[in-house]
Amino acid sequence: MQHGFIFTGTDPELAVELAPLAEESGWDAFFVWEGIWATDPWATLAAAAMVTERIRLGTMLTPVPRRRAWELAGQTMTVDRLSRGRVILSAGLGVPQDVEERFWIFEDDPGRKVRAELLDEGLELMQHLWQGHPFEYEAAHYRAKRTDTMLPPAIVQQPRIPTWVVGVWPRMTSMRRVARYDGWIPNYAPPNASGIDPLEQQRTYTPDIAAEAIAWIMAERERLGLADRSFDVVHEGTTGGVDPVADAAVVGPWAAAGATWWLESDWQVPADRVAEYARDRLRAGPPRLV
Template sequence: MHFGVYLPNFGAETSALALAELAREAEKAHWDGFFIWDHILANKNQKLPMIDPWVALTAVAMQTKRIRFGTTVTPVARRRPWKLARETTTLDNLSGGRLILSVGLGEPGDAEFEVFGEEADPRVRAEKLDEGLDVLNGLWRGRAFSYQGQHYQLDKVTFRPVPTQKPRIPIWVGGFWPNKAPFRRAAKWDGVIPLNKHGIWIRPPDLQEMLAFIRSQRTAKTSFDAVIIGARVTLGKTSADIRRSLQKLEEAGATWWLQALYMERNSLEAMRAAIRQGPPKS
């Protein structure tokens, strides 16, 4: 199993430089991944300072050499997919092939879309997400690409250079289990970030059921990641408890554990201390 940290892109001491410093600390402490939320507003009454995660990830790429990194998750419906294709390719090449793109509908719909006069209907956001991923995947190939969708149309467009990673930058899809639509979507790509309907990390029995559903929908024979997000305390209080919890998750099919640092978001020192503890392997 791989281990990463999962941080908000807002907080009292949040800045691109601070996040780059934390990524460097994470690499030193032998974490495998560093993932930042991708919000414009966390809610309609957002007061805390907030930074752009893509600019911050550029700083992360420049300050690290080994660790994988990415957003968790990017609402593709509020992006122009061709602009996102350029950004992701540039960042993947800058980092030597370490980017992971996590995607979803984007929540909350009112803060991320409606407040700016954009379409907040989840059905429309889902359509744009699916079309946007098709466009991304097409433009990443470096060949003339045409697309005729309901929301996006391209005519013989070629993007170069192509990403470092082959066959593409990995795409992880977020969703709430037991809703089936996000997991049918995830089956087309490279990984899944599941939560349950209450927004809590998914438990091993539900993870097994969810992955069985994805396998029933999946045709590709390539590797597939199951990414679990949770606070360290949810794994247990003792080393033995933590080992048992991680073993159960791994046996159920989890390939990544992302440690959420949401509660530490207003203290750079608290996030630094949590990261320096290293992955919860024992």
């Protein structure tokens, strides 16, 4: 299992300070969050790329339907090249307007169906954009006319920047999208649930359910001819960093279920304590199994 740390603060200077601390302390990845009107995560990660050598860098997560695919492709390519191939893109639909009004102050939510279409087209379009070669694209929401001039350089990682995608288990349309890419960021819709309530999901999503979903993903990837390609499964949670045995007891069941990444986060830390918390938790090191 690999270990990432999610910086939940908003100060880009602090994030750039923390990235090398994460690397020195044995973490495998450093993530920042992406908002609609917020600190630019890709500018922050570009700066972090210049002060680190090993650690992977990414967002948790990018609402691809809210972004212009060509701009996102340029930003991710830039950080991928500056970091010499250490970028991860975490992609999702974005928060619905009825869940978080703050993210919809500039436009109205077109609805889950349209956002899902934009996510599929955006991810597909970026596969071409990342290669920096002439191409044409035509779909319901996006198009690209062929051009042979002023082409940007290609990404370092091939065939694409590793792309982790949010998928809601057991909603098959969502999960089939996940299986085509490089990792699963789990959401869970309990049976008979009318929506996806974060608190209910946290209460009911268990390692046994994760193992069931992972088995389905692997079978689907075999059906698609992707079984020989690496695939990551993410689990996000909180450990104390003080008692290795207690931390291992939290992380271990998820590793046994098939999770390949533990992402450490605590979104409840007050803004005025984020710096202190992040420094202390990073220095304590990741919650390795013992």
